[in-house]
Amino acid sequence: MSVGAPKIPVVVAEVIEVNALIKRFRFVRRDGLAMPVFSGGAHVVVEMDDHGTRRMNPYSLMSAPGDTSGYEISVRRDEAGRGGSLYMHNHVRAGMEMVLSQPVNLFPLDARAKKHLLIAGGIGITPFVAQMAQLEAMGGRFELHYSVRSPALGAYVDHLRGRYGARVHVYHDAFDEKIDLANLLKTQPLGTHVYVCGPKGMIAWVHATARAMGWPDRAVHSEEFLAPPVGLAFDVSLAASGKTITVQPNQSLLEAIEAAGVDAPYLCRGGACGQCETDVLRCEGHIEHNDHWLSDDQKASHTKIMPCVSRFRGAGLVLDR
Template identity: 65%
Template sequence: MSTGTTKLDVVVSDVVPVNDLVTRFHFRRRDGELLPTFSGGAHVVVEMRDSDRTRLNPYSLMGSPLDTREYTISVRRDDVGRGGSLFMHRQVKPGLEMVISYPVNLFSLDLRAKKHLMLAGGIGITPFMAQTSQLAAAGGNFELHYTCRTASLGTYADVLQQRYGSRVKLYHDDREERIDLDRLLSSQPLGTHLYVCGPAGMINWVRDRAAALGWPSETVHFEHFAAPQPGAPFDVTLAVSGKTIRVGEQQSLLEAMEAAGVDPPYLCRGGVCGQCETNVISSDGKFIHNDHWLSEEDHRSGCKIMPCVSRFDGKSLVLER
């Protein structure tokens, strides 16, 4: 049996510009029922029907898990990406009917933690919006450190400070404010869990320092959905379905398969969940791996690829699909 998520038919109930880069979208069910309950850190995959092409991007749910009348996501505009965020910003208006996936949580709180230490960078704040709501309602012990470029781009910083006061600490790049990370990590009580969400560079920095300071890997949680990167077109043979397809410049391998009627399972489409892992039957060329799922060994072996985010550059590629 294959895995994957059930779909939800929703309507856009509100579109709210938050600042120069970020817009918030509200969804309700078309049938008027409540949406499924979710847990802090969960995401949904939003289907964007843009004339003849469909994009599917994951976004963290940022509302309170206690309120399931609507789901909210925040989307940061990316002017050089593949167009998903631009579609959301330009085309999605209140009243538009859309399809989203059931919530899936790949960035779940460890509820055993005696304290939750959260580090957010930029739009990486969104999963923490839901997690702090969940923890605050249950009297949980948390502390949030949030780095943003400027005060005006500090998405939801005001809301968070209003809700949680001194439990939220802000750092502004333009004021040269920096987290004293080593000091922060060295002063946490035993039983603390660390959560990081933000740009790849920040995640790597925090994970490296935590490891060097003796934090066991089980206590360090991070989420980084890789956005599929555009690249040179390439051809792929799908051995099981007997098809040969071309992956376009602005298309991911997974999207190209889907366009050809081949549907590998997926949960995140961001190189994290592992669902669409695909075996390579033969290849002549170079893999461009962009996922966080396969081990380095797998990457080197050339035997596996994550079609949601990874590409290929070479003469031929045959996949077991």
């Protein structure tokens, strides 16, 4: 359970095939109330009942933040993943009832910025769709640089160009087009903040380039949710609740804890926010730390674990949960 905010009961209003890899889902409330307004960059956790396995995946909201009639997300099909995106693609249909968390924003705009420079790669476009709608409504200054594989896989390019015109710049890998990042960063007005959402390599490239050019770290923002990796099954003892559980290969430790009926805190479910941090009471073996949260020292000490993305190999693991 995540910090006590009430969940949102929804029905799937619409499923749109955006391209060969991406589907868009629209949710409206079942109880007739208005959706909460949110801030651009926020995500919701979508709860899925995948044939008896409970999956809870975070997705960025891409509908306009002030639109209380419904929420929209886009999901990219991940054939190698644990199954959440495949479930959304293969089984979720209009009319199905589902449950969403309240929106949480771990990738907010900096309200002080004189200009917002948005850099997206692939499905990383989704938080920016909401942020641009918010900036447009408030008269904020922004520019989008969006890298896609090919015109066919350029999700929402036409929509965004139609709405924001010359503020949208699109680059196609298929045509060897590349964002000229050094030049872009060199020509921004003072007070610009940079935001990047996309593949790991792109995020690292933007941070490294900006830092080398003397940009303050606090003016460069990124969001990278990790999908919980698959791995070997392992057993864990939960000391506080007196249970021993088995984590299946395509299940996260957090999901296994929840499946055992133990309430555990979470927000992002992607190794970024720190909310699910758990004390390790005993560790005979090796923790596979997959998160962005713990320091290197903490990881090496094997005294903390982030159960949303991290796994274990060895003889025994005991958690204070």
